[in-house]
Amino acid sequence: MSTLPVYGPTDTQNVHDDQPAPHLVVHVAYQLSREELLAVFIHGYATTNLGTEPHGMTVEQIRYDVEAYLADTSLLYLSDRVEELRAQQAAGKDAARLHVLAKAMDRAYPAKPGKAAPAAIHPEILDWHRGAVEGDPAVCGMPQPGQPAFPCLWNRSAHSDHRDLLGRTWRGGERP
Ligand SMILES: [Zn+2]
Numbered sequence: 001m002s003t004l005p006v007y008g009p010t011d012t013q014n015v016h017d018d019q020p021a022p023h024l025v026v027h028v029a030y031q032l033s034r035e036e037l038l039a040v041f042i043h044g045y046a047t048t049n050l051g052t053e054p055h056g057m058t059v060e061q062i063r064y065d066v067e068a069y070l071a072d073t074s075l076l077y078l079s080d081r082v083e084e085l086r087a088q089q090a091a092g093k094d095a096a097r098l099h100v101l102a103k104a105m106d107r108a109y110p111a112k113p114g115k116a117a118p119a120a121i122h123p124e125i126l127d128w129h130r131g132a133v134e135g136d137p138a139v140c141g142m143p144q145p146g147q148p149a150f151p152c153l154w155n156r157s158a159h160s161d162h163r164d165l166l167g168r169t170w171r172g173g174e175r176p
Pocket of ligand 1: 140141142152153154159161162163
């Protein structure tokens, strides 16, 4: 496996009402250049968020759109999207728009993830994290997709997004 920064999965794809009985979940590792990532985000964004400005999107929304687009398309379409992006940039079309989208993308996908040093975490946050790991009944403890060592450290009251000790959030839902 490569040593590149890894993001996701943010949520499970192919979840819909008329789906046959689910059997398992397959995680796919998808290596992308920055240009490919931008092309994917632009098209994922365009298909789902026409009413939302890119800078108003949460990191989770951006990552979800990227993952959904990758799940719905293929390597063949990806190269077409990159060619379109290159043509758009070469023609100087929508440069300001592309810049806004690229900034939102970089916010969701920093080149060096996990900048928060463990020493910077407040002791109280660490206590809640310990509670989540050790099964304290006061702590939510919902496992994080792809990051099983970093469960949710909110208390058990209702919350829409789970949050780990590094401040990463993921979509809430019913406890299994
Ligand atoms: Zn939670």
